[in-house]
Amino acid sequence: MNGEFDLIRTYFxxxxxxxxxxxxxxxxxxxxxxxxxxxxLVVATDTLVAxxxxxxxxxxxxxxxxxxxxxxxxxxxxGARPRWAxxxxxxxxxxxxxxxxxxxxxxxxxxxxxVSLVGGDTTRGPLTLSLTLLGEVPAGxxxxxxxxxxxxxxxxxxxxxxxxxxxxxxxxxxxxxxxVGGQAAFLRERLDRPTPRVAQGRALAAHIGQxxxxxxxxxxxxxxxxxVLSQSGVGAEIDVARLPLSPAxxxxxxxxxxxxxxxxxxxxxxLLFSFVPExxxxxxxxxxxxxxxxxxxxxxxxxxxxxxxxxxxxTPGHDHFR
Amino acid sequence: MNGEFDLIRTYFxxxxxxxxxxxxxxxxxxxxxxxxxxxxLVVATDTLVAxxxxxxxxxxxxxxxxxxxxxxxxxxxxGARPRWAxxxxxxxxxxxxxxxxxxxxxxxxxxxxxVSLVGGDTTRGPLTLSLTLLGEVPAGxxxxxxxxxxxxxxxxxxxxxxxxxxxxxxxxxxxxxxxVGGQAAFLRERLDRPTPRVAQGRALAAHIGQxxxxxxxxxxxxxxxxxVLSQSGVGAEIDVARLPLSPAxxxxxxxxxxxxxxxxxxxxxxLLFSFVPExxxxxxxxxxxxxxxxxxxxxxxxxxxxxxxxxxxxTPGHDHFR
Numbered sequence: 001m002n003g004e005f006d007l008i009r010t011y012f013x014x015x016x017x018x019x020x021x022x023x024x025x026x027x028x029x030x031x032x033x034x035x036x037x038x039x040x041l042v043v044a045t046d047t048l049v050a051x052x053x054x055x056x057x058x059x060x061x062x063x064x065x066x067x068x069x070x071x072x073x074x075x076x077x078x079g080a081r082p083r084w085a086x087x088x089x090x091x092x093x094x095x096x097x098x099x100x101x102x103x104x105x106x107x108x109x110x111x112x113x114x115v116s117l118v119g120g121d122t123t124r125g126p127l128t129l130s131l132t133l134l135g136e137v138p139a140g141x142x143x144x145x146x147x148x149x150x151x152x153x154x155x156x157x158x159x160x161x162x163x164x165x166x167x168x169x170x171x172x173x174x175x176x177x178x179x180v181g182g183q184a185a186f187l188r189e190r191l192d193r194p195t196p197r198v199a200q201g202r203a204l205a206a207h208i209g210q211x212x213x214x215x216x217x218x219x220x221x222x223x224x225x226x227x228v229l230s231q232s233g234v235g236a237e238i239d240v241a242r243l244p245l246s247p248a249x250x251x252x253x254x255x256x257x258x259x260x261x262x263x264x265x266x267x268x269x270x271l272l273f274s275f276v277p278e279x280x281x282x283x284x285x286x287x288x289x290x291x292x293x294x295x296x297x298x299x300x301x302x303x304x305x306x307x308x309x310x311x312x313x314x315t316p317g318h319d320h321f322r
Numbered sequence: 323m324n325g326e327f328d329l330i331r332t333y334f335x336x337x338x339x340x341x342x343x344x345x346x347x348x349x350x351x352x353x354x355x356x357x358x359x360x361x362x363l364v365v366a367t368d369t370l371v372a373x374x375x376x377x378x379x380x381x382x383x384x385x386x387x388x389x390x391x392x393x394x395x396x397x398x399x400x401g402a403r404p405r406w407a408x409x410x411x412x413x414x415x416x417x418x419x420x421x422x423x424x425x426x427x428x429x430x431x432x433x434x435x436x437v438s439l440v441g442g443d444t445t446r447g448p449l450t451l452s453l454t455l456l457g458e459v460p461a462g463x464x465x466x467x468x469x470x471x472x473x474x475x476x477x478x479x480x481x482x483x484x485x486x487x488x489x490x491x492x493x494x495x496x497x498x499x500x501x502v503g504g505q506a507a508f509l510r511e512r513l514d515r516p517t518p519r520v521a522q523g524r525a526l527a528a529h530i531g532q533x534x535x536x537x538x539x540x541x542x543x544x545x546x547x548x549x550v551l552s553q554s555g556v557g558a559e560i561d562v563a564r565l566p567l568s569p570a571x572x573x574x575x576x577x578x579x580x581x582x583x584x585x586x587x588x589x590x591x592x593l594l595f596s597f598v599p600e601x602x603x604x605x606x607x608x609x610x611x612x613x614x615x616x617x618x619x620x621x622x623x624x625x626x627x628x629x630x631x632x633x634x635x636x637t638p639g640h641d642h643f644r
Contacts, residue, residue: 073351121369145351
C-alpha cells in the first residue's frame with residue numbers, strides 16, 4: 001500500500017504552496033505558523049461522514065467544497081479571517097480520480113479565501129473527513145453566540161430552507177422534483193456547494209459593539225437561534241412572514257401549507273446575527289441581509305404571523321447525529 | 323438521537339475547564355485562543371482508525387490515551403509546548419461507559435501536559451478519532467526533520483521495538499506469549515499507552531543550534547530516519563548493536579536471529595534526533611538517550627555490525643495505510 005499512500009501524500013503536498021504566515025507546511029511532524037501580533041486565534045473542527053452529512057451520490061468535488069465550506073462558515077460566524085487548514089482524511093481506498101476531484105473542490109474554495117493547507121493525516125477506513133481551520137481576528141473583535149441583548153434586531157443573510165429542499169430532492173422525492181421544475185439545480189447547488197459568508201462575517205465583526213451575537217445556520221434557524229438565546233440568557237420573536245425565501249421554498253411552503261421548512265431545515269450556512277437597530281443603515285452598506293425579528297428580555301422563541309399574533313410550533317431543528 | 327448527542331456534548335464540555343490562553347472554549351462556532359507573543363504556533367493532526375492503529379480489543383481508556391499520546395509525540399518532535407486540542411470523534415453509538423472511559427484516558431494525559439480541549443465535533447459513523455493539537459515554541463526554536471548535518475551524532479530516547487512486539491502479542495501470537503512470559507504486560511503497555519517524550523523534546527529544543535534534526539519514531543526507526551535523511555539531504559550509519567532494547571526485545575532478536583524488529587516496528591513514539599558530538603554531555607544532563615550512529619555526507623542509510631562492517635537489510639518501515 002506504500003505506493004497509494006505516497007500518491008495521496010504527494011498530491012496534497014504538491015498543492016500546498018508556501019503561503020502567508022506559514023513557516024513550515026506539510027511534510028514535518030507538525031506545521032509552524034506565525035500568528036499575527038495583537039490578534040486572537042480562532043479554531044474550529046468539523047467532520048463530514050458519508051451518508052450523514054452528504055448524500056452518498058455526492059460528487060467528490062462537491063464533498064471537498066462542502067468540507068471546506070462548513071468550516072469556513074464557522075470562521076464567518078466568529079467574524080474571523082480564515083488562514084490555515086489541517087485535513088484528516090480517512091478513505092476506503094486511494095482512488096486517484098476521486099482524490100483529484102475532492103482536492104480540486106477543497107483547494108478551489110480554499111484559494112478563494114486565501115486559506116493554505118498546512119498539515120493533515122491520511123488513513124484507510126470508512127470515508128470520514130475532518131477539517132480543522134485556524135483563523136484570526138483582532139484582539140477583542142470576535143463575534144460570539146452569547147452576546148445578544150434585549151432590543152437587538154435579528155438579521156440573516158441569504159435565503160433559508162434551500163438546502164433542506166435540496167436534500168429532499170437528493171433523497172428522491174419525485175413529486176417534489178416535478179413541483180420545483182427548473183429550480184432543482186439551484187436547490188441541489190445550495191445543498192452540495194454552500195457559500196460560506198466569510199466576507200459578511202468580517203463586515204459584521206468590523207461593527208462589533210453595534211453587532212452583538214452571531215452564529216451560522218447549520219442545524220436550522222430555530223435550533224441555532226436557540227443556542228444564541230440560551231447562551232445569551234434572552235428570548236426572541238420571529239416574524240415568520242419576513243423570513244427570506246427563494247421562490248422554490250416560498251412555493252413549497254404555500255403548497256404544503258407548512259411554514260416550518262425555513263425554520264427547521266439545516267445546511268444553509270447563512271449567518272444569523274443580532275445588532276442594535278440604529279446600526280441597520282450602516283450594516284446595509286456593507287452586506288445584504290433581512291431583518292427577521294428581535295431579541296426580547298422574556299426567554300423563549302416566539303413565532304409571530306403577519307398580524308403579530310403568536311403561532312404555535314412543534315418541530316425542533318435537525319440533528320446531524322441521527 | 324438528540325439525547326445521545328447532548329450526552330456527548332455535555333460530557334466533553336464539562337471536562338473542559340477554563341485554562342491558560344483560552345478566551346472561549348467548547349460551545350461556540352469556534353474557540354478563541356491567545357497565542358503567546360514572540361512564539362511560533364505548532365499544529366498537527368493525527369487520526370486513529372479502529373483495527374488499523376489499535377487492535378479491536380483495545381480498552382476505550384487506552385484509545386483515549388493513545389489518541390492524545392500520538393499527537394503529543396508530534397509536538398515533542400518539534401520541541402513544542404503543547405497547549406490546546408480539538409477532537410473530531412466519529413462513533414457508531416453513544417455508549418456512555420465507552421465515552422466515559424475514552425474521555426478519562428484522553429483527559430488524564432492532557433492534564434499531565436497542561437493541554438485543554440477547546441473544541442471539536444462529534445458525529446455518528448464508523449469509529450474514527452482525529453485530534454488536532456496546537457502548541458507553541460519560541461520563534462526560531464522549533465526542531466525540524468530537515469536540519470541534520472554530516473558529522474552529527476544520532477540519539478534516541480527510550481527503547482525500540484517494544485510496541486511492535488506488543489502488537490504481535492495482541493494479535494494472538496501464542497508462541498511469543500510463552501516466550502516473553504512476565505514481560506507481556508510491559509509490551510502491551512508500550513503498545514497501548516505510549517509515553518510521548520514532550521519534556522525531552524523541549525529539553526532538546528532548548529539546545530537548538532547544537533541539536534539539529536528531530537522526529538518521533540512512529541513508523542519505525544528505519545523509515546522515520548529515512549525521512550530525516552532525505553529531507554536533510556544527508557545519509558547515516560547505524561550501529562545495530564547499540565540500538566537500545568528492552569530485555570524482551572533483545573531476547574526476541576537473539577532467539578529469532580533477526581535484528582529487524584527494533585529497526586522496522588512502529589508505534590514506539592521515542593524521539594530520534596541529531597546533534598553535534600560536543601553537546602553530548604550537556605544533553606545527558608537534561609535527558610536520557612542512547613547514541614546509535616552518525617550522520618554522513620554520503621546519502622543512504624547503512625547498518626553496521628559490532629565490527630563496523632556493513633549489514634545488508636531488506637525491510638522498509640511499517641505503513642499505517644495498509
